[in-house]
Amino acid sequence: MKCAFTPRADDRPVSPSPRVLIASHPFGESAPEALELLRATGAELIFNPHRRKLTRDELLDLLDGGVRAAVASTEPYDANLFAARPALRLVARTGVGLDSVDLEAARAAGVIVSCTADAPADSVAELTVGLAVALARHVVRADRALRAGRWERRTGWLLAERCVGIVGLGRIGSRVARLLRPFGCRRVAHDIDSGVAPRARALGVELLSLAELRREADIVTLHVPLTERTRGLVDADFLAALRPGALLLNTARGPVVDEDALLAALRSGHLGGAALDVFEQEPYRGPLVAEERVILTAHMGSCSDRGRRAMELGAARAVAAFLSGEAVPGRVV
Structure with missing residues (x-):
């Protein structure tokens, strides 16, 4: 089953390879294979340089330049962000909570949203x-x-x-x-x-x-x-x-x-x-x-080795499926 989407116009320069933002931190420490899976797609990976939850301005800056998919933590994704960064087509949450994502706005903008519900x-x-x-x-x-x-x-x-x-x-x-x-x-x-x-x-x-x-x-x-x-x-x-x-x-x-x-x-x-x-x-x-x-404690409920591994792999699989045009696992929108 294919997950079809129609690219939208974006006047910013776009990398020849699809660009993926890894906003979630830490990422890849518990599951190096999640990074390997993402790299195998040929995507250009952009990492969170702040090593914490991103502010709205930081997120907007990192999504600039035609980022197509975001491996998300709890930073905010809403209608204004989707309008400002129209290249974004997938928000893959590492975790279960979706309160940081405006699901109706995502649906209206044609943005796919997934989560790893059982992992944490x-x-x-x-x-x-x-x-x-x-x-x-x-x-x-x-x-x-x-x-x-x-x-x-x-x-x-x-x-x-x-x-x-x-x-x-x-x-x-x-x-x-x-x-x-x-x-x-x-x-x-x-x-x-x-x-x-x-x-x-x-x-x-x-x-x-x-x-x-x-x-x-x-x-x-x-x-x-x-x-x-x-x-x-x-x-x-x-x-x-x-x-x-x-x-x-x-x-x-x-x-x-x-x-x-x-x-x-x-x-x-x-x-x-x-x-x-x-x-x-x-x-x-x-x-x-x-x-x-x-x-x-510092929002570390999910931060066990097994929990992080399951979340990271789940999000990476969602991104890999999206980039290959396949059905996105854990899709909620």
């Missing part, structure tokens, strides 16, 4: 459970104290005696539930999709309303996509409804949590702690860095 799921789930244990047992606080010359033996929670609330029982949330089972904790979940009920039963997870979950859970972990419905989901009212001393984990998307409300809940003492891998603005340099009861 195990990696994010493992990091989530690791953060839950580290937060419940004050691991990071003890480490900081010891490095500062203080010997602090802190008493934390045993997960077996607690209730963990999973908001979103999809690819990642269901894996978190599976990994938590041996700890012996009570596991409850909320999902707007009633179709997850068989999955919940198979995992031994109790489905609750969101209000019930907030009342019951000692630890709340977020695993929802960023949509208009979930943007700002965890606001002051959400946090106030949690049990006193509850812990919050976010390895989903930063804007799901109102960071000002989170800071206020921590400083008031109502929230016992938080662990965040994602933020409204990344790289993050906000006031949460000064909070002792917060663990912060």
Whole structure:
């Protein structure tokens, strides 16, 4: 099956070979074969020189000169960008989240969008459970104290005696539930999709309303996509409804949590702690860095060797298929 497309006019100089931007970083460290696959297409590869998430201006600059495909991270792709860089015909996401890509604008502009939906799921789930244990047992606080010359033996929670609330029982949330089972904790979940009920039963997870979950859970972990419905989901009212001393984990998307409300809940003492891998603005340099009861990581949920390899290979295969005129795997638009 062919994936036909019609080239659009572009008055910038175009390389004789198709040009591919690798915006995602790191890329090729976990999967050198992904780079080999891209090079085998004969494409000219353009790498992210900033070694971090690109700003809009940086992305526009790197896409200049007739770039046809982008191996994308979470930098923004919207209608204005598609209009400004009409040579771009494929956005191949390394990961599952598509909130950084305006899918309707891509469809209108004739831009193909793909993702590697399953590739990061195990990696994010493992990091989530690791953060839950580290937060419940004050691991990071003890480490900081010891490095500062203080010997602090802190008493934390045993997960077996607690209730963990999973908001979103999809690819990642269901894996978190599976990994938590041996700890012996009570596991409850909320999902707007009633179709997850068989999955919940198979995992031994109790489905609750969101209000019930907030009342019951000692630890709340977020695993929802960023949509208009979930943007700002965890606001002051959400946090106030949690049990006193509850812990919050976010390895989903930063804007799901109102960071000002989170800071206020921590400083008031109502929230016992938080662990965040994602933020409204990344790289993050906000006031949460000064909070002792917060663990912060640099959007590295997918960054396991196997997870990165699967994502990089998936995106590279999408680009290779596109350049050869074949059906693009993982295509969503």
